Amino acid sequence: MHIAVTGNIGAGKTTLTTMLSKHYGWDAQFEDVDHNPYLEDFYEDMSKWSFALQIYFLGSRFRQVKEIRESGKNIVQDRTIYEDAYIFAENLNDMGLLTERDFNNYSSVFHLMKSFVSAPDLLIYLKSDVPNLVKKIYKRGRDYEASISIEYLSKLNEKYEKWISNYKEGKLLIIEVDDLDFVERPEDFGYILEKIEAELHGLF
Numbered sequence: 001m002h003i004a005v006t007g008n009i010g011a012g013k014t015t016l017t018t019m020l021s022k023h024y025g026w027d028a029q030f031e032d033v034d035h036n037p038y039l040e041d042f043y044e045d046m047s048k049w050s051f052a053l054q055i056y057f058l059g060s061r062f063r064q065v066k067e068i069r070e071s072g073k074n075i076v077q078d079r080t081i082y083e084d085a086y087i088f089a090e091n092l093n094d095m096g097l098l099t100e101r102d103f104n105n106y107s108s109v110f111h112l113m114k115s116f117v118s119a120p121d122l123l124i125y126l127k128s129d130v131p132n133l134v135k136k137i138y139k140r141g142r143d144y145e146a147s148i149s150i151e152y153l154s155k156l157n158e159k160y161e162k163w164i165s166n167y168k169e170g171k172l173l174i175i176e177v178d179d180l181d182f183v184e185r186p187e188d189f190g191y192i193l194e195k196i197e198a199e200l201h202g203l204f
């Protein structure tokens, strides 16, 4: 079983991935954030570092895809390779922060990799509005994320909405998280588990 948790920055992916892996006793796969050699520089100068960061995330995410394929274990994954290409890289290109030449180069590598990628059995989209994302990013308190603008988050949210509304690769569960506190309220976590189990009925 392969479940992936998707959503904008601060939506709660890492938190929910951790909780689900503990609850089901499954392995968790997290994004390469703390040891990422480009992320801090990227937020200081997006135009300069966007290509290097995208290549780094693509490689790191593809390594995860390979591990998921080879391990045969049940896995909960924090963010997918699709988001790097369809959300972040596309948005940086739209914003003029990733040149056409670099975006085309990136996209051709991504499309090659995509042919080796299997979609998760279930994609869980944590849908959140921008003010809530801002609150959560502030609460998490990574210094280098202080420069993230409302405009950047809004554009990413638009990309998420477009991608999710066309997603047909596998089962999809959309959870509106703005009024949920699945950390402090067991009933909210229970609500998410019920939804997951209803979607995966027969696969458990």
Ligand SMILES: Nc1ncnc2c1ncn2[C@@H]1O[C@H](COP(=O)(O)OP(=O)(O)O)[C@@H](O)[C@H]1O
Pocket: 007, 008, 009, 010, 011, 012, 013, 014, 015, 016, 136, 137, 139, 140, 177, 180, 181, 182, 183, 184
């Ligand atoms: N539903 C929630 N209820 C309460 N706190 C949350 C919730 N989702 C996320 N948080 C908090 O918001 C911050 C960002 O969450 P995180 O899981 O790191 O988001 P993401 O991985 O999507 O960027 C963390 O401090 C986390 O504890």
Ligand SMILES: Nc1ncnc2c1ncn2[C@H]1C[C@H](O)[C@@H](COP(=O)(O)O)O1
Pocket: 007, 008, 009, 010, 011, 013, 014, 031, 033, 039, 053, 054, 057, 083, 084, 085, 088, 089, 145
């Ligand atoms: N592909 C990406 N391009 C730019 N930035 C990215 C990409 N993937 C992740 N990020 C950033 C966004 C956050 O600052 C950190 C961690 O993501 P999060 O949504 O908080 O788990 O990396």
